[in-house]
Amino acid sequence: MNSVSASVATADNLKGMIWMAVYAAFISGMHICVRLVSEGMHPFEIAFFRNLFALVVLIPWFWKLGLQPLRTNRFGLLFSRGALNTFCMLAFFTALSIGNLAEITALSFTAPIYATIIGMFAFREKVGIRRWAAIAVGFIGVLIILRPGFQSFGLSQVLVLTSALGWAVCLVMVKELGRTESAITITAYMSLIMAPMSLVPAMYYWVWPTLEQLGWLLFLGILGGVGQLTLSQSFKLAETHVVTPMDYLRLVFVSILGFVFLDQVPDVYVWIGGTLIFAAVAFIAYREHVRKLAAQGADLKGTA
Numbered sequence: 001m002n003s004v005s006a007s008v009a010t011a012d013n014l015k016g017m018i019w020m021a022v023y024a025a026f027i028s029g030m031h032i033c034v035r036l037v038s039e040g041m042h043p044f045e046i047a048f049f050r051n052l053f054a055l056v057v058l059i060p061w062f063w064k065l066g067l068q069p070l071r072t073n074r075f076g077l078l079f080s081r082g083a084l085n086t087f088c089m090l091a092f093f094t095a096l097s098i099g100n101l102a103e104i105t106a107l108s109f110t111a112p113i114y115a116t117i118i119g120m121f122a123f124r125e126k127v128g129i130r131r132w133a134a135i136a137v138g139f140i141g142v143l144i145i146l147r148p149g150f151q152s153f154g155l156s157q158v159l160v161l162t163s164a165l166g167w168a169v170c171l172v173m174v175k176e177l178g179r180t181e182s183a184i185t186i187t188a189y190m191s192l193i194m195a196p197m198s199l200v201p202a203m204y205y206w207v208w209p210t211l212e213q214l215g216w217l218l219f220l221g222i223l224g225g226v227g228q229l230t231l232s233q234s235f236k237l238a239e240t241h242v243v244t245p246m247d248y249l250r251l252v253f254v255s256i257l258g259f260v261f262l263d264q265v266p267d268v269y270v271w272i273g274g275t276l277i278f279a280a281v282a283f284i285a286y287r288e289h290v291r292k293l294a295a296q297g298a299d300l301k302g303t304a
Helices: 003-037 043-065 075-098 101-108 111-122 129-146 155-177 183-203 211-237 240-262 268-303
Strands: none
Touching: 003 043, 003 075, 003 101, 003 211, 003 240, 043 075, 043 183, 043 211, 075 101, 075 155, 075 183, 101 129, 101 155, 101 240, 101 268, 111 129, 111 155, 111 268, 129 268, 183 211, 211 240, 240 268
16 A cells, blocks of 8 residues: 555544444443433333434435435335334433443443454354354443342343344444445435334323424434434544544543433443454454455455
């Protein structure tokens, strides 16, 4: 790689890391908003409004491309992903409304670990001893946070771990969809499917929001929608193993915001466990990068 291309790659990696940090800040803010609004509104209804207001983000795409993003031959898989993602969001928002936000954030980092295990069966991916060791470290982190036998295992913890497992399946689905569908198509169908699907359970707990609540709901919907765009931009500019460590800032941001707005202080076990989980995720992302480079090298040798 010459000096010009190397400097461009470095600049893109830096921009990607910055976008990931912005994503962490936006999503952390959304989580705080969910908790604040949940004091007077059921989390199912909050999830619906989050999906509804996030549709605003799609308007520029449809304005420019028309209905082109909706053309697909894989509606079944797109629908399944949207349905599962809706369930995960309902579970996660419920966890946010009743649990410690820093603990919930730390446990949510387990999704890529689950995805690695699922990928072994879905794509018959080979997982070496190093990634197995990282998976083990990640689950040790979970045990440190939960401390079974030393503290009660609450509903919020069950919900966040369940949603993380569901999101892991969604990650595998997105990986499969990415082989034939554009990122715009995948994102568009996610929003268009999740908004009406989340309305159904919301109707059972429906209360008309006040103007103040509506303002918070609009704000958290925009935070979530823009957060997804910044995440996509981060992965577009830089490789996963480069930007993944910046996602750890979510635990930092949520801890600060949780203390300021909710007087919540995460204990030392959350920090230790969360660090172990995220270190495992970062290492898995790095090993995935190494594996791809090795595969590319083998392909080049085969064509030489």
